[in-house]
Amino acid sequence: MFNIKKFLYFFFFLLHCSPSIAALEPPELLLNTQCINVHASWNNVAGATGYELWYQPIDASQDWDYIDLSSSTELSTPLWNGANYYIALAAYNAQEVSEFSPIELLTAGDFLLPPIQKISINNLNATISWNQIDNAEKYELWYSIDSLETWSQVEFDKNTHSISIDLWEGAYIQTTMASIGKYDSFSRFSEIIDIAIGGKPNITASYENTLYPIDVIDVFPASTASPYAPILQNCVYSKTRTQSCKLSTLPLLGQEFPAPSINNILDRTLVSHAWMTERFEQFLQLLPPDSLKLFRAVTAVVISADIRPAYYDASTGAVYLDSQYFVIKSDPKSVSDTVDQTPDYREGCSDSLNFNQLFRYIKNGDYAYFEAESERTINDVLLLAGQVLFHELAHANDYFPPSSLGQLDFNMSVHEAADNNIKNRVSHQLTQFFPLSSDVLKYLADVMYDCSNSTCQQTSYTADGVANEFIYDGANDTYNYNTVYEDLAMLSEEAMMLYFFGVERDIALTNVPTNKQASGDEYIVAWGQRHRISAPNIKNKIKFIMSQLIPEIDFASYIDNAPAPTDMIIGKSWNENITLGNNKRSKKSRLHKHQQPVWHINYQ
CATH class of the missing domain: 2.60.40.10 (Immunoglobulins)
Structure with missing residues (x-):
């Protein structure tokens, strides 16, 4: 097979190299492309007086040529959309030319996107x-x-x-x-x-993939008296899918208890520090009793200092919660010191985009809870951690809805049961009955939440343009577009926060202020809405989802009688829109830039 790299190295050797051994080292070339703008830089080679940049179109429509860059060690230039070149760099002086840097492929402009x-x-x-x-x-x-x-x-x-x-x-x-x-x-x-398609899928996977790194923080049972205390840690931190515990060893809570109690849940809880047990019990005692039914779909709850972001894992059936959500202002420093301060790995994913999405939960015209640890009470934790927990429990109940619990095979591992229960998965039905339509937002979600590279076109989108895509679709957040699983979880999270706590969710698409430390006064709303889940194109999705996740509650009647969405005032700031027309300024006014959303692992 013809090897272009070997050929080019040989060609350059004949062209430049003298019989003596070259003393010059080849430069180290670094390339950075932002849309059509290319920046090349390289190290200053000892003994070199200049550099040559060699290039050829990838389709070989032109011969190799070069630019003499003199003594410069960087080059910035715009190209054009679709430019594709092979490039290499050499150093020279009056006596000799170095060997060439490794050949690089330079591509400028928009790259190929995958089909949806x-x-x-x-x-x-x-x-x-x-x-x-x-x-x-x-x-x-x-x-x-x-x-x-x-x-x-x-x-x-x-x-x-x-x-x-x-x-x-x-x-x-x-x-x-x-x-x-x-x-x-x-x-x-x-x-x-x-x-x-109908029936019971015949899935034959061996599940050998590694699930967890070995160096997770040690966790221990919240209740040492729990009958599951000896096996909980091994089951929720299985090293491979082969070791995923069978349902006969660690069943879903709902397979044992149709209405799990607080003690039933604590018997399935693991923590990394002792204070988390007491705080989680306080939290559970404040939850509305009907909401505890959502725990039927999990095998366990893990609260640990090294979890960020929170997630649900269908391979173990457990939800994993970041302990930072449970810290309150009266806690001693020894408690807050146990919380890992490592940022969510997705922070900065949206930095290349020209719009922001903001959200907040509102009650009585003000922020529903304080987010900062220095301000929080246990009632703030109830809403902050409740929002996260409802999201993750929605994922669990998607994989194992209540109607399927009696059909699960106790001889299967949790992961096998999840795979074989796909016909009952709520999100599988959601994508058939209520699919999202905006391809633009699906691709943007890849950038915002998976840190995919943004295209030139995506970086040009304004908040107005994104709003025009969003308004007429059936989502309540841009995170809905990340996967169908998140579409379900975002909608059900907002519905449960409204039903159980009476708090409403705001969402807005805004500009990107030039000041990185900008306040909510500098984020100008291009479109925004409160209580979006009552929008006509979302109501039926909510009714369907909630009828599957928690059928004991008549969400259909509740949503039918809920107030209609309230539009924000376009051109006003995020802070000004908190009271939606009332000139009174919130005592808690602050910026809630879109937090990195809670996450779930889907190993399929």
């Missing part, structure tokens, strides 16, 4: 369709049938945007896609989509 898959199921037939991607030459679909390990692929030309598949009762298929451009350039893969 949409699934439609009719009896035993599934149709997979996808959007057209600019500059894609073809598409590659990867699929797995009844297995999480064996994947196959099929390619489609750029004019094909759907495929119809005849399936069978009990079929379980996973699909993901990528775009392929010129020179066989690849996009990243799209979100994996599950397709299940």
Whole structure:
């Protein structure tokens, strides 16, 4: 096989190298591209008086050429969308030229995005369709049938945007896609989509993937008298899926208790520090009794100083909570010192974008809770930690809705049970009945919450443009667009916060102030709304979701009688919009920039 790198090195050697051994070291080239703007920099090579930058279009439409950069050690220049070059750098002086730096591929402008898959199921037939991607030459679909390990692929030309598949009762298929451009350039893969047809899926995975690093902080049972105390830690921190505990060893709470009590929950709780046990018990005692039914879908609760962000894990059936949510102002310093201050790894994901999303929970025209540890009381913890817990419990009840608990096989591990329960998964039905429609927001969510690179077009979006996409779709947050699981969890979180605590959620799309320390007065609302879950295009989604997660509560009647959404005043600041028309200024006015959302792990 022809090796272009070896050829070029040989070519450059013949062109530049004298019979004597070169004393100059090759430069170390660093490339940084922001949209079409390219910045190249390199180290100052000892003995060099100048540098040559060699380049050739990747399609070889022109011969190799070079720019003499004299003694400069950096170059900044705009190119154009779609520019693709091989480049290499050499140092020189009056006597010799160095060897060349490793050849780099320089790509400027927008990169290929993956297609967004949409699934439609009719009896035993599934149709997979996808959007057209600019500059894609073809598409590659990867699929797995009844297995999480064996994947196959099929390619489609750029004019094909759907495929119809005849399936069978009990079929379980996973699909993901990528775009392929010129020179066989690849996009990243799209979100994996599950397709299940009736019956019980026949899934044959060995689950050997590593789940947790070995160096997690030690945790211990909140209740040493718990019958599960000896096995809790091994079950919720399984090193591999093979070691995921069977339901006969650690069943879901709802398999034992149709209405779990506080003691039942504490018997399944692990903590990293003793103070967390007392605080979590205080928290549970303040929760409305009906909300405890949401714990039916979990095997355990873990509260630890090294958890950030909070998440739900379908492989263990446990929810994992960041201990920072439970600290209050009266706690001694010894308590707050146990909380890890490491930032959420997703902070800064949105820095390249030209808009912000803000949110807050409101009660009686003011912030519903204090977020800062120095101000919090236990009542603030109830709402702050309650918001996070409701979100994670929504994920758990998505995987194991109450109607499915009696059908689970005790001989299966938690992960096997989750996979085989896909036909009952609420999010699987949600994507069929109430899919989100905005591809623009789905791609933006990849940037905002997965830290994917932003395209040139995405960095040009303003808050007004994003609002035009958001208003008419069935979401209450941009995080809904990250995955269908988050669509369900965000909607149910807001619904439960309203029902159980009487607090309303604000969301707004705003500018990006030039001052990084800007107050809420400098964030100007391009669009915003309070109590969005009563919007006509969201109500029916809420009714469906909540009827599945906690069927004992008549959410349908509650949402039907809830007040309509209230629009914010466009052009006014985030702070000015807290009372929505009332000139009274909130005593607690402060900025609630979009926190990094709580998270869940989906290993499928």
